[in-house]
Amino acid sequence: MVKRRTLTQAKVLATANQLIETKGIDGLTIRDLALVLDVRPQSIYNYVDSLSDLLDQVGIQFVQGVADQMNERLADLKGDEALMVFAQELRQACQRHRGLAPVLLDLNDSLKIPKTRKMLVKLYQDLFKPLQLDDSARVENTLYRSALFGFIVQELGGFFTLPADELDKRFIQTMQLAIAQTHLPED
16 A cells, blocks of 8 residues: 555645546546555545635635646737637547536536536636637627537537548638638628
């Protein structure tokens, strides 16, 4: 058994991340985490209050990493280029972390991760505002977000049968169409 003093919050979260990547977010249990860490399940509770708290901590860490990456990539971009980079970054984050992708895509309360949800909504609001996608009165903005989230959900769900390079082209084409619709009509 791992001695308690060698177990850390970082090790608990890193191992939880690994388990989520292999089993999915719904497949994570305190018992499995303890088994992989070679500790008693009670030891995990020195670092988290519950499974929901563990998922929240992992989710917050993940969302912060995505936010940092997006902020870095979007820092000097505007207009259509920024919209395309945002779409590509979100897709890549979901592809790299398929187990955690539901955190970015599923805004209902089924995962019971309220702190992560709050942070995620703030992330989207903060990122959408400079991209001029925060005006819910504009149906074109809803179209962009729906195309982006819908494509990623279909891709992760295995609905596409295209080879990877063709799927990448389809994504770009889909997002170009959605971005073209976000342009305000000229007066």
